Amino acid sequence: MTRKGIKNKSMATQKLLFFVGFLVMAAIFIYSYSQPKLQLSLPQKGNPNASQRTLLHSKPKIGRDVLSKNFRLVIKVLAYNRLESVSRCLESLAKADYDKDSVKLHIFVDHFGIEEQGKSAVPIDVDRLQAQWLEAWWPSSDDEFAFIVEDDMVLSPLFYIYLRALIATYYYNPENYSPMIYGASLQRPRFVGGKHGNKLKVDDHTRLFLYQMVGTWGQLLFPKPWKEFRLWYDMHKSKGIKPILQGMVTNGWYKRMREKIWTPWFIKFIHTRGYYNLYTNLLLERALSVSYRDAGVNYGKKVGPDSQLINSSDIPDINLWEMKPLKLINWYDFCFQKVLVHRLVKKLDELETVLSSVHEQKRVVLVSLFRIPDAIVRNLLCQFKKSSIRNYILLGEKTNLLEDLARRGHATIDADQLLDDMTRVGLVDQKFSKVPDFMEALVYAHIIKKSLLLNYSIWLTKANIIPTEAIFSSESYLKNDAILLETDQQLRTELLYLKSSEATIQLMSNVLVKLTEKTTSSVIGDLPEGEDIFGFQVRSAITRFNFRIKLIDASLMTHVGSYTSNSSSKTSSEPVAKVLFWPPNKDTDYVKERLTALDMWLIDDELSCTSIICHQS
Incomplete structure (x- = not known):
């Protein structure tokens, strides 16, 4: 390597170390000041201002008493080189109400190079976003859950209380538990993956529904399906199998971006297993997690918030905490066709x-x-x-x-x-x-x-x-x-x-x-x-x-x-x-x-249809 190459690599390393150091110091400062139970390492003393963020009487009745004593939720923040984005994200996490629970925060910073005369001084792995998602979490038990947050997101102060209530209702309550549910997304549902599928629309009285599509802007992952997926992914990757699923919009994404993204892999797995994701319907483009869609792998330039963030449960037109029995919740496939x-x-x-x-x-x-x-x-x-x-x-x-x-x-x-x-x-x-x-x-x-x-x-x-x-x-x-x-x-x-x-x-x-x-x-x-x-x-x-x-x-x-x-x-x-x-x-x-x-054998080696076929209803 030439002296210039060594110098460029050294500069890139210094830049990365500076960013990570700044991030850690910012996180410690934010959480030391405003959030007693969101931990980077050890629990801290109580915060007398915590009750001012969310009214206690507005919290759902279901919660800690239904959970396993081993229940634990880990927040995984996936960051790159967007300092403004990650600071905004961490600030929203700091303002959230954790109801005196101890919640672990893990920040994953992807490496990045520096630009010099239009060329990258340090090669950048193209599959790092995929790797961040896949390597961020391996459940330590069936009572550990992960909430994945990309750095250009902002979370509602109520997000943790809401997730805890969802877990209590649809994971720990045996009457509402289904092994077909792999998690829950807090983003506003707005995308139908199947080509020529139905419009994504549910009635205004529905607060929760099940939909096969994964939501990457605030996705809660249940431990058992995620373990199953990771093993499935490793096996298919080692055999050189590609996550091609004809009839899906995401199939085009994969052809363009290849291993930069992870969602086509997960969608193929979901299709094979027949799994579903919980989604909210909070009306008026409201959500408990919002993506600012900053410039990065998915967007060439900043687009702005995709939804209106809910900052209080005092919402006159909906009951935020309504969580009906599972038998009363509707299920929808990739075409947004209702499934009975x-x-x-x-x-x-x-x-x-x-x-x-x-x-x-x-x-x-x-x-x-x-x-x-x-x-x-x-x-x-x-x-x-x-x-x-x-x-x-x-x-x-x-x-x-x-x-x-x-x-x-x-x-x-x-x-x-x-x-x-x-x-x-x-x-x-x-x-x-x-x-x-x-x-x-x-x-x-x-x-x-x-x-x-x-x-x-x-x-x-x-x-x-x-x-x-x-x-x-x-x-x-x-x-x-x-x-x-x-x-x-x-x-x-x-x-x-x-x-x-x-x-x-x-x-x-x-x-x-x-x-x-x-x-x-x-x-x-x-x-x-x-x-x-x-x-x-x-x-x-x-x-x-x-x-x-x-x-x-x-x-x-x-x-x-x-x-x-x-x-x-x-x-x-x-x-x-x-x-x-x-x-x-x-x-x-x-x-x-x-x-x-005769082109009439329509299943793969896992006995799943090789294509998603939508017929509008």
């Missing part, structure tokens, strides 16, 4: 509520998941999302997959618990519920009959079938009482539609009678080779009833192995395939290979 979580039917009486939440013009699609691999199921759901098919209910055995799908907002039916309930109330004889084929047939019949009685028309399909056209909503089909496939003059029920009517209700009643009037061995003995019990009984009953049946030519149902991208061409003389199928026991790798060739 935990819709899991375990009793026949619960079916009506779920039907009403999914129907489209009183029509629903019942999807059988029996003996279908997880990857096939999740890929089908991505297909449904792409095709904007929303009126479906998933039916399967009690598995971790079914519970996870319900948690993520898919309407589901637990066949095992449903059958137990029907056995308990006398709808099903216990001797039939022990035979798997009978179990499926009975569950199908009871769900379909119940749906028809509630005036819902219903499709029955299986997860090894993918529609290539909108057959579930085609009016040319749905005017008929029933729709079935026809192969060699034989009726098949791989794709079945029943319109709600007296005739179809009578048909399902007949099926149930036939299922229960014989012994299991005699019913199974009557089956033709390769037939399933439910399909055989439906087809037998249909031949005894005289109502309009629409038969779909089975040539329109194409095996995935023989389907090509040209098969759907309208110029082809061949029949246009409306559904793809494969045997349920077909190897997953084979199905993946075929669907990949």
